[in-house]
Amino acid sequence: xxxxxxxxxxxxxxxxxxxxxxxxxxxxxxxxxxxxxxxxxxxxxxxxxxxxxxxxxxxxxxxxxxxxxxxxxxxxxxxxxxxxxxxxxxxxxxxxxxxxxxxxxxxxxxxxxxxxxxxxxxxxxxxxxxxxxxxxxxxxxxxxxxxxxxxxxxxxxxxxxxxxxxxxxxxxxxxxxxxxxxxxxxxxxxxxxxxxxxxxxxxxxxxxxxxxxxxxxxxxxxxxxxxxxxxxxxxxxxxxxxxxxxxxxxxxxxxxxxxxxxxxxxxxxxxxxxxxxxxxxxxxxxx
Amino acid sequence: xxxxxxxxxxxxxxxxxxxxxxxxxxxxxxxxxxxxxxxxxxxxxxxxxxxxxxxxxxxxxxxxxxxxxxxxxxxxxxxxxxxxxxxxxxxxxxxxxxxxxxxxxxxxxxxxxxxxxxxxxxxxxxxxxxxxxxxxxxxxxxxxxxxxxxxxxxxxxxxxxxxxxxxxxxxxxxxxxxxxxxxxxxxxxxxxxxxxxxxxxxxxxxxxxxxxxxxxxxxxxxxxxxxxxxxxxxxxxxxxxxxxxxxxxxxxxxxxxxxxxxxxxxxxxxxxxx
Numbered sequence: 001x002x003x004x005x006x007x008x009x010x011x012x013x014x015x016x017x018x019x020x021x022x023x024x025x026x027x028x029x030x031x032x033x034x035x036x037x038x039x040x041x042x043x044x045x046x047x048x049x050x051x052x053x054x055x056x057x058x059x060x061x062x063x064x065x066x067x068x069x070x071x072x073x074x075x076x077x078x079x080x081x082x083x084x085x086x087x088x089x090x091x092x093x094x095x096x097x098x099x100x101x102x103x104x105x106x107x108x109x110x111x112x113x114x115x116x117x118x119x120x121x122x123x124x125x126x127x128x129x130x131x132x133x134x135x136x137x138x139x140x141x142x143x144x145x146x147x148x149x150x151x152x153x154x155x156x157x158x159x160x161x162x163x164x165x166x167x168x169x170x171x172x173x174x175x176x177x178x179x180x181x182x183x184x185x186x187x188x189x190x191x192x193x194x195x196x197x198x199x200x201x202x203x204x205x206x207x208x209x210x211x212x213x214x215x216x217x218x219x220x221x222x223x224x225x226x227x228x229x230x231x232x233x234x235x236x237x238x239x240x241x242x243x244x245x246x247x248x249x250x251x252x253x254x255x256x257x258x259x260x261x262x263x264x265x266x267x268x269x270x271x272x273x274x275x276x277x278x279x280x281x282x283x284x285x286x287x
Numbered sequence: 288x289x290x291x292x293x294x295x296x297x298x299x300x301x302x303x304x305x306x307x308x309x310x311x312x313x314x315x316x317x318x319x320x321x322x323x324x325x326x327x328x329x330x331x332x333x334x335x336x337x338x339x340x341x342x343x344x345x346x347x348x349x350x351x352x353x354x355x356x357x358x359x360x361x362x363x364x365x366x367x368x369x370x371x372x373x374x375x376x377x378x379x380x381x382x383x384x385x386x387x388x389x390x391x392x393x394x395x396x397x398x399x400x401x402x403x404x405x406x407x408x409x410x411x412x413x414x415x416x417x418x419x420x421x422x423x424x425x426x427x428x429x430x431x432x433x434x435x436x437x438x439x440x441x442x443x444x445x446x447x448x449x450x451x452x453x454x455x456x457x458x459x460x461x462x463x464x465x466x467x468x469x470x471x472x473x474x475x476x477x478x479x480x481x482x483x484x485x486x487x488x489x490x491x492x493x494x495x496x497x498x499x500x501x502x503x504x505x506x507x508x509x510x511x512x513x514x515x516x517x518x519x520x521x522x523x524x525x526x527x528x529x530x531x532x533x534x535x536x537x538x539x540x541x542x543x544x545x546x547x548x549x550x551x552x553x554x555x556x557x558x559x560x561x
Contacts, residue, residue: 185387188359188361189387189391191359192359193404194379194381194408199408203393284395284396
């Protein structure tokens, strides 16, 4: 849902840049002004909400050591961010978690998408495996964490496994849904042009599913990160999940928030990159 | 990749003596095993000769599109016989092009790439197929639009691209299902003209399925009128308006045109439906 919202929110900006290029004249300035004013208003409101929230949080914690202990404070969080940056742990932890997330994201999506798309080939196979997929999808990933550690050890591999597991079923289902929702008339047309099943798959099914596949990619960025962090919670010596878990165990709440902020930033970066790649690979779609 | 295969598809068919399409006593029932089978086509016999343009008109919902899908082998028939070039065909007949009201262009391909689709499927070398597609798009009036994505083209232009894609495979027979129904009157007229010119000059055969009586009469050598569902043949008219058959306006102005229209309208019994 948040992805959809972001699309809608970014739409006026795109329209604006298009029309300013396409239509000359005075009216465009009026339109641009109105659009800018609309965007500025949204941005100002967002900043205002943030300022009020952070301000009241800071106020409620400055004069009460108990509150500061229980809830942390924005200034202390910022202090830890600076400290983590200075002692280098921020970069190291981020790099490790990013690597685990990326590997899990890639392996999970490649596997899931390949299986999901290839299920299009055989109605029989897809019907056979359907209940297994539903069963696999309903397993809470966190329950698999101990097993992942027994099988893959306490290093990188177990986190990648956790991350992959949280991604693969979602990727599979979105790719399969994409492949199955291709217009029957479109398939008929390919057949009248003489296409074999393999050609229909390559030239029609795969490109037609790209929209759903990319929706899945955007969704699974977050899942991959969650998987990696859960893996780090179970057993690890570095990573953002490790930092969060350690700080939490020692009741250093602002440090938990600091590590969380970095995690959010990492998720936003990854989503941004996926969005860029989508634009690059599907230029025919109006983003 | 397979080597270039151009033997069966691209050979001229003039050497074949059998008419391109003969349909006899075709019948189609949906849901035969179910409690309430529905008979869509009761009994239809049609023949399409070399270079002939034949239209099938019928009241809406009479099973015209089902007929087309049966002819293409996209649906199994219940009874009857379909002969393509004198042979019983199973599955997709060769040398047949198919075009629907929906343009079904692939949105991720440019106009040019949409036209080359069928040629790619038949493994024509890249340079050759692009050359051919460019020529086709030019003759069909889309010279400046080769590299446009379908989303940037108007409905009429998209349908032109679809027509070019159908013609690119050089089908001997064209099967068209309401190809221009979604277009405005002017665009439709221009496209009908272009299509008549292309089909007649290259001696292709055309089976047009439509609910548009004027379109049927102005384009065709023969108009077959179907009854309400389950469809049977109600009447067959040889259209003789004695003028250049690639000029849709002239056809509409000929005195016999109105006569045909009136007769066919009365046969369609449109008033019974509403």
